[in-house]
Every structure is written in C-alpha cells, then in structure tokens.
Amino acid sequence: MEKKTYYIAVDLGPNAGEIHEQAHDFDAVYDFEIKATPQEIKELEHLFSEIAEEDLDTFIQAHLPYKNKERQAEHNYDDRLEEVYRMIYRLGTEETKTRMKESGMII
Template sequence: MGVENGKKIYYVAVANGEISQNSTSSSWDYKIEATDEEVTKLREYFDQIYSSDWKGFYRAHTPYLEYHYDRENDAIDQTNIQVYKMIYELGDEEAKAHIKEQGIISNIEDQA
C-alpha cells in the first residue's frame, strides 16, 4: 500500500518502540506516513531510548543521584521529544490531535 513520494503507512507503538505496516499485528498508538529513511530515523530514536533506559536501570542503585541530575534520564527525555516531534510531523490528523491533547506539543514547539 504505497503513498505518494515514496511514503508508506506505518503504525507506531511508543511504549515498546514498535513500528509496523500491519495495523492488526499488535496494538498501536499513532498512524504515520513515512519514507524508509524516516522510519529508520524513528527506529534509531527508539534504540537510543532503549539503550539509555538500560543505563538508567543499572544506575538506579545510586540513590543519592536525583532524576534531574541524571544524564541517562536527560537523554531519554530529549529523545522522547524527538520521537513525538517526528510522529507529529508524519502523523495523521488523529495523531497530531492526540499529541496536542496530551500537552506534548508544547515541548515539541519549545525544541523547534
């Protein structure tokens, strides 16, 4: 199912970092239209979140380090903003509306 300009329809589940072309294979949060390169970039963001999350998990045994001083958490926060920015830019109207309703868009606009 092709879309103009080499874009294809994908379904994205943010919590587990899943990107699929099949809307019925698992639950999804957002529908986007993206090129192969854009999907690759989105996958890289999800990989960065996963990697930073594991670093944070191991670091969690350092109780005196507060969240706002933790580089791994900062990396996850910044990458999450990039993920939602991409989803907002590539998403359908429902995706855009949901991101706006969740208040995520103000963070995205701050980062633009």
C-alpha cells in the same frame, strides 16, 4: 521517495517502540499512525534504539549512589523520548496530530 502508512506503538523499556506497516487485530494496540519514507522509518528506529540504551543506563544508575551522571542519564532518556514524539508528530496523520495536541504531548 513515496511515503507509506505505518502504525507506531511507543512501548518504553528494553524493547522500545514498535513499527508496523499494517494494523492487525491480534497485534498490540498502536498509539499513532504516521506517513513516512523508508529513510524516516530508519531514523525513528534509531531513536527507539537510543531510548532502549538510555533506559538501561537509567536502570543501572538508579542502583548506584546518587551522582550527577544519574541525572544526566535521565535527561538523555527524556531528550530521546521528546525527539521520538516530535518526529511522530511531524510524520503523523491529521488524526495523530490532533490527538497529540489534545493530550498535551505537543505544545
């Protein structure tokens, strides 16, 4: 399947991640440019939805007395975010890969 160009904004929180097929002047600034198939975009959307769920879990756990589960929710959130950045790097344009390496996002 042919890859298309997409523009990704990694907004965290309940509305984690935005994926656009075009960069518009009036849109929020995008963070990364990638080349992906529709299936790869579905995978990325799924990861963003998992981040949104994990974000809610960490918010809820933060308001309860300290328990190990709280730490687990934080680890799950971090793991999902790491997966997103690895996928963006894998699908990223050369410019995206260079920016991610230079910023220390990818080692």
